[in-house]
Amino acid sequence: MDRAENKELMKKSLSKLVRLGLAVEIDAMKAAMNNPLSCYEWVRKCNPNFDQRLKTSAISFQGGVPVFREEKLNLLLGYGLDPQKLTYMRNIAKDIFKDKGNELQDQLKIKIGRSAYVYMIPDFWGVLEPDAVYIEFSSFTDGINGLSNVTLNSNEVLVARSSAHYPSYIQRVKAIAKIELVRLKNIIVFSTKDSTNEDQSLASKLSSGDYDRDQA
Structure with a gap:
């Protein structure tokens, strides 16, 4: 706060x-x-x-x-x-x-609608452009508003790692559907390309972390 x-x-x-x-x-x-x-x-x-x-x-x-x-x-x-x-x-x-x-x-817990915790992996295939992610669920129903089975394509989403102490630790990216990644379910794939030419991965912008079994 x-x-x-x-x-x-x-x-x-x-x-x-x-x-x-x-x-x-x-x-x-x-x-x-x-x-x-x-x-x-x-x-x-x-x-x-x-x-x-x-x-x-x-x-x-x-x-x-x-x-x-x-x-x-x-x-x-x-x-x-x-x-x-x-x-x-x-x-x-x-x-x-x-x-x-x-x-x-x-033990009051704040639940965020239209959100999920998923494991992160880098885009080994190199098909995602900078500031893009891929995410697909085998099944998903939002417990707050009942939203279910939605495919994200060209939708802006917020990604963060718990805990996000600073506003910069929450990044706005675009979820893109890619045919090369359709077999991947219940994880989020982060682009490995950097739009700032500083060789900084998207994962490193989230609480300065990596992909070591972390969730976003």
């Missing part, structure tokens, strides 16, 4: 994003409370044990039921049961919703 060129505008913009992000989260929670299918999907996304489940390809059980409450609830939802009609399920759901609400309050 202190490095913003217009601090008041920055404050208003961040406040707007916070309100929008909270509204989206609260609407999702309301929908999950009233519909078993929405509840199943919401709990799956919020399940803190989901990554571990993917790694082990298994759900931890104890006494014939899953160890973690999110898995318990989703198991029952998978059987077609409704948390609004069963007290046991309703109590589990309430605890999950309560903890999620506390998390939103204590």
